[in-house]
Amino acid sequence: MVAGLDEKLEPIYQDVLRRNPGETEFHQAVHEVLETLGPVLVKYPEFAEHKIIQRICEPERQIIFRVPWQDDRGNTHINRAFRVEFNSALGPYKGGMRFHPSVYLGIIKFLGFEQIFKNGLTGLPIGGGKGGSDFDPKGRSDAEIMRFCQSMMTELYRHIGEYTDVPAGDIGVGQREIGYLFGQYKRITNRYESGVFTGKGLDWGGSRARREATGYGAVFFTQEMLQVRGDSLEGKTCVVSGSGNVAIYAIEKIHALGGRVIACSDSNGVIVDKNGLDLDLIKQIKEVERRRISAYAEERRDASYLPDGSIWTVPCEVALPCATQNELNGKDAATLVSQGCIAVAEGANMPTTPEGIKVFQESGIAFGPGKAANAGGVATSALEMQQNASRDSWSFEYTEERLREIMMNIHRDCHETAEEFGAPGNYVVGANTAGFLRVANAMVALGLV
Ligand code: NDP
Numbered sequence: 001m002v003a004g005l006d007e008k009l010e011p012i013y014q015d016v017l018r019r020n021p022g023e024t025e026f027h028q029a030v031h032e033v034l035e036t037l038g039p040v041l042v043k044y045p046e047f048a049e050h051k052i053i054q055r056i057c058e059p060e061r062q063i064i065f066r067v068p069w070q071d072d073r074g075n076t077h078i079n080r081a082f083r084v085e086f087n088s089a090l091g092p093y094k095g096g097m098r099f100h101p102s103v104y105l106g107i108i109k110f111l112g113f114e115q116i117f118k119n120g121l122t123g124l125p126i127g128g129g130k131g132g133s134d135f136d137p138k139g140r141s142d143a144e145i146m147r148f149c150q151s152m153m154t155e156l157y158r159h160i161g162e163y164t165d166v167p168a169g170d171i172g173v174g175q176r177e178i179g180y181l182f183g184q185y186k187r188i189t190n191r192y193e194s195g196v197f198t199g200k201g202l203d204w205g206g207s208r209a210r211r212e213a214t215g216y217g218a219v220f221f222t223q224e225m226l227q228v229r230g231d232s233l234e235g236k237t238c239v240v241s242g243s244g245n246v247a248i249y250a251i252e253k254i255h256a257l258g259g260r261v262i263a264c265s266d267s268n269g270v271i272v273d274k275n276g277l278d279l280d281l282i283k284q285i286k287e288v289e290r291r292r293i294s295a296y297a298e299e300r301r302d303a304s305y306l307p308d309g310s311i312w313t314v315p316c317e318v319a320l321p322c323a324t325q326n327e328l329n330g331k332d333a334a335t336l337v338s339q340g341c342i343a344v345a346e347g348a349n350m351p352t353t354p355e356g357i358k359v360f361q362e363s364g365i366a367f368g369p370g371k372a373a374n375a376g377g378v379a380t381s382a383l384e385m386q387q388n389a390s391r392d393s394w395s396f397e398y399t400e401e402r403l404r405e406i407m408m409n410i411h412r413d414c415h416e417t418a419e420e421f422g423a424p425g426n427y428v429v430g431a432n433t434a435g436f437l438r439v440a441n442a443m444v445a446l447g448l449v
Helices: 010-017 022-033 040-045 052-056 105-122 142-159 175-189 210-228 245-256 277-290 295-299 328-337 354-363 375-387 396-421 427-446
Strands: 061-070 075-089 095-101 128-133 165-168 235-242 261-263 270-272 304-305 318-320 343-345 366-368
Touching: 010 022, 010 052, 022 354, 022 427, 040 427, 061 105, 061 142, 075 105, 075 142, 075 165, 075 175, 095 105, 095 175, 095 375, 105 128, 105 375, 105 396, 105 427, 128 142, 142 175, 165 375, 165 427, 210 245, 210 318, 210 396, 235 245, 245 261, 245 318, 261 304, 277 295, 277 427, 295 304, 295 396, 295 427, 304 328, 318 366, 328 354, 354 366, 366 427, 375 396, 396 427
Parallel strands: 095 128, 095 165, 235 261, 235 318, 318 343, 343 366
Antiparallel strands: 061 075, 075 128, 261 270, 270 304
């Protein structure tokens, strides 16, 4: 018997373990969702009858392929790439591509599984999928990145399309990579099919506010959680892990709303600047020069750099993990709570371990899971698809306002659903249940496909 699972769900989870050996992150993501679905099956027995949970745990399609490419010195490299098309009940598969050496099938499946419920929560017509490769872009020249992306797309193009599967960015995949991938797709298919990729540049079909959307959205969600408790971000001391796309724009919005972010990180170390981080300097280091975050301390004497340090030891009132999965464990969570943290929102996907989540929930602080808190990125991707479909381009202000409304709706949905299912204030229950209901209802309606 697995702790925390309803008796109807336990055999389903055992089956997932048996059918997907060694995919520990996928197991973790499934367990975290199933743990909260017991009351849903009691209220809606038809989902058990239709075997919705078993079907939702099995991807509709999984593609694995070889990506051969040459580096600048003429050496040949072979990487492995994945696209997991998980669930298309609500719309075309939608989810980012990750380039990181840790990528294997279990990571892509965990991300794709999360994406199903997250996309359901947005209320927009997008199914769930995810992709990526174990390619490591660090230290590679633009030409090498381009050759890799072109080789990858030479296989991927046959599986994607604006009505089929619409990739976007994730760790290691930003606008540069999306440009090379989209360019090769356009060349092979001879179609300027803007809606096949999101996260594009503004001059070639992208949406304003897409780059900012995940970070801004996570902060809007945090602000909503605080508001329910009669509080706000104004004057709060915050820490944000990572210094990539999500982290940078989370910092930007926290500063705009009157909070002060004093620490961020990359995979080598942590920067602490008690005066509040200088975001222009971080953007210059990370977005323009593509250097390590340690460079910040070389430019700012008051800042300290902690190589291999943990950002969660830095005292704060609000914490946003925005780097990667399982970056915040039970011990980190206990440290944060004991030092006065009152709210945590996950900008990254599954950054908090199950032990960490337990600590946050038992302490009663506000905890916003990634499925809800970081849904602003994919929601704005769906807005990019809308603009592409109508050959239109919206203003920054309008797009950001749509994003803000979507995040407020997601927050309200999670909050009300948690209450309805007997777990007031529990956004994990709220997000899993509300996302699941939307997908499950569509799956029943579409029949056994
Ligand atoms: P980026 O590649 O832009 O940035 C990732 C950041 O996290 C970098 O600072 C990176 O440091 C750091 N990081 C990565 N791996 C580790 C690690 N193992 N330990 C410590 N730090 C690490 O990615 P994004 O900002 O796009 O993505 C961050 C998270 O947000 C991911 O979990 C992603 O799935 C999630 N997300 C992203 C969305 C988006 O729109 N981009 C949407 C929703 C969720 P370094 O440079 O040293 O590797």
